[in-house]
Amino acid sequence: MSSSAHHHPAIGIDFGTTNSSVALAHPNGRVELVAFPTASATTHSFRSVLYLEQLKQAGRTSTKSFTGPSAIQHYLDADPKGRLIQSLKSYLPSRTLTGTEVFGRRYTIEDLISRILSDLRAHAELQLQQPIHHATVGRPVRFVGSDSPEDDAFAVTRLHAALTHAGFTEVKFEMEPIAAAYAYAYESTLTHDELILIGDFGGGTSDFSLLHVGPNSRPTERILGNSGLGLAGDAFDARIVRKLVSPALGSESFERSYSQAPDRPANLIPAAPAWIYRNLERWHYLSFLKTRNVAEILKSARARAEDPDQIAALISLIEDDLGYQLHQAVQRLKIDLSHNDSARFTFPQLRISGSMEIERTVTRADFESWIAEELTSIETCVDSLLQTTGIAPEKVDRVFLTGGTSFVPAVRRIFESRFPTRVVTGNEFTSVAQGLALRALAAN
Numbered sequence: 415m416s417s418s419a420h421h422h423p424a425i426g427i428d429f430g431t432t433n434s435s436v437a438l439a440h441p442n443g444r445v446e447l448v449a450f451p452t453a454s455a456t457t458h459s460f461r462s463v464l465y466l467e468q469l470k471q472a473g474r475t476s477t478k479s480f481t482g483p484s485a486i487q488h489y490l491d492a493d494p495k496g497r498l499i500q501s502l503k504s505y506l507p508s509r510t511l512t513g514t515e516v517f518g519r520r521y522t523i524e525d526l527i528s529r530i531l532s533d534l535r536a537h538a539e540l541q542l543q544q545p546i547h548h549a550t551v552g553r554p555v556r557f558v559g560s561d562s563p564e565d566d567a568f569a570v571t572r573l574h575a576a577l578t579h580a581g582f583t584e585v586k587f588e589m590e591p592i593a594a595a596y597a598y599a600y601e602s603t604l605t606h607d608e609l610i611l612i613g614d615f616g617g618g619t620s621d622f623s624l625l626h627v628g629p630n631s632r633p634t635e636r637i638l639g640n641s642g643l644g645l646a647g648d649a650f651d652a653r654i655v656r657k658l659v660s661p662a663l664g665s666e667s668f669e670r671s672y673s674q675a676p677d678r679p680a681n682l683i684p685a686a687p688a689w690i691y692r693n694l695e696r697w698h699y700l701s702f703l704k705t706r707n708v709a710e711i712l713k714s715a716r717a718r719a720e721d722p723d724q725i726a727a728l729i730s731l732i733e734d735d736l737g738y739q740l741h742q743a744v745q746r747l748k749i750d751l752s753h754n755d756s757a758r759f760t761f762p763q764l765r766i767s768g769s770m771e772i773e774r775t776v777t778r779a780d781f782e783s784w785i786a787e788e789l790t791s792i793e794t795c796v797d798s799l800l801q802t803t804g805i806a807p808e809k810v811d812r813v814f815l816t817g818g819t820s821f822v823p824a825v826r827r828i829f830e831s832r833f834p835t836r837v838v839t840g841n842e843f844t845s846v847a848q849g850l851a852l853r854a855l856a857a858n
């Protein structure tokens with residue numbers, strides 16, 4: 415690290431499914447995070463979303479794009495609404511999903527992602543007051559939806575193309591769990607070699623890796639074992655919708671019974687079709703329900719329902735395009751339950767009529783029973799990683815949990831019961847970017 419004059423700034427970029435972050439490691443080892451302004455505050459995590467809007471000016475139409483917090487803001491303010499695109503990272507390994515059409519023009523996934531990366535670069539340049547064209551960028555060991563190492567390699571090639579398009583001329587990739595290990599090693603001063611298990615729980619994926627971290631504060635490059643699941647925080651949100659929101663909107667309500675004969679069984683026909691409720695579970699699908707066909711279905715469902723107020727509330731949810739607000743309300747509840755034994759679900763934006771009720775107190779125990787299946791999948795995945803690598807739980811010196819979903823107490827408990835007193839957590843949203851920057855510095 416002697417002739418640092420011609421070294422490029424050590425930049426780490428974590429492009430996540432839900433959130434992204436950028437860090438710079440100064441030559442003295444101090445790590446600085448890039449801050450992003452939002453309407454209400456400044457944060458170190460940038461929502462990985464893109465919003466495309468069509469503008470009509472002087473008889474000409476053009477398309478304008480916004481990213482991160484400004485994408486959300488423009489989306490909320492717009493009427494009619496343009497296209498809000500999220501979870502772009504999860505499309506990278508797909509050979510069939512190469513792009514999407516917006517306002518009659520085709521965009522490749524690389525093009526769409528590059529707009530987010532380009533804005534991340536611009537924010538970093540502004541704060542760090544220097545041009546940035548080099549970066550160490552994270553990649554998951556296994557991408558969501560990837561079936562083979564070839565798919566992963568394909569995803570990395572596309573991510574690389576997006577980075578090039580966004581103005582990065584030199585890019586190095588590093589495994590996200592190795593980056594998290596760098597961040598862990600940096601925070602703790604190690605005196606001997608440790609075998610650590612990294613658990614990264616994000617929005618789309620959960621990822622587990624076993625690796626050694628040496629006393630030189632650097633992980634060895636070898637991952638002893640890795641496994642992952644294509645489920646994390648988004649799946650928990652979907653459960654809250656299914657167990658709490660959809661029932662209040664009539665998913666368990668039936669048609670009024672017209673049975674005349676007393677010996678005839680009650681008429682148990684669901685008032686509204688189940689597929690409509692499935693679309694509520696992923697908030698960005700909600701806008702697909704704003705069609706005349708769905709409006710007709712719900713209008714007649716309401717006329718026949720035992721509880722028409724519930725269907726009426728569902729109709730206004732769709733008419734008012736409240737998918738984003740619904741998702742916010744669900745996430746608020748989930749996050750409150752990470753810190754409290756019970757929390758209140760509220761959804762003030764929803765127009766409700768008559769006796770309809772959607773506000774409700776939920777206990778952490780309720781929530782944990784709703785996500786029981788997901789928790790079991792995580793447990794199975796961790797246990798099978800230990801089994802296939804032949805490593806006994808006692809041999810693991812430390813477990814480092816990171817990612818937003820590692821805040822969920824039931825997720826932490828999975829590790830606390832298997833590795834008592836050895837679980838550490840921290841920098842849930844930024845550890846990967848910090849570790850990537852430290853990795854870039856080590857390579858300088």
Ligand SMILES: Nc1ncnc2c1ncn2[C@@H]1O[C@H](COP(=O)(O)OP(=O)(O)OP(=O)(O)O)[C@@H](O)[C@H]1O
Nearest residue numbers: 430431432433616617618619647752817818819821
């Ligand atoms: N306090 C909290 N309690 C529970 N969940 C939380 C909390 N804060 C954030 N989350 C959840 O964490 C998830 C986002 O985590 P993170 O930013 O680490 O994901 P990501 O890196 O973008 O995704 P991925 O790693 O899947 O690419 C979301 O599902 C969010 O709801």
Ligand SMILES: [Mg+2]
Nearest residue numbers: 430431616817
């Ligand atoms: Mg992540």
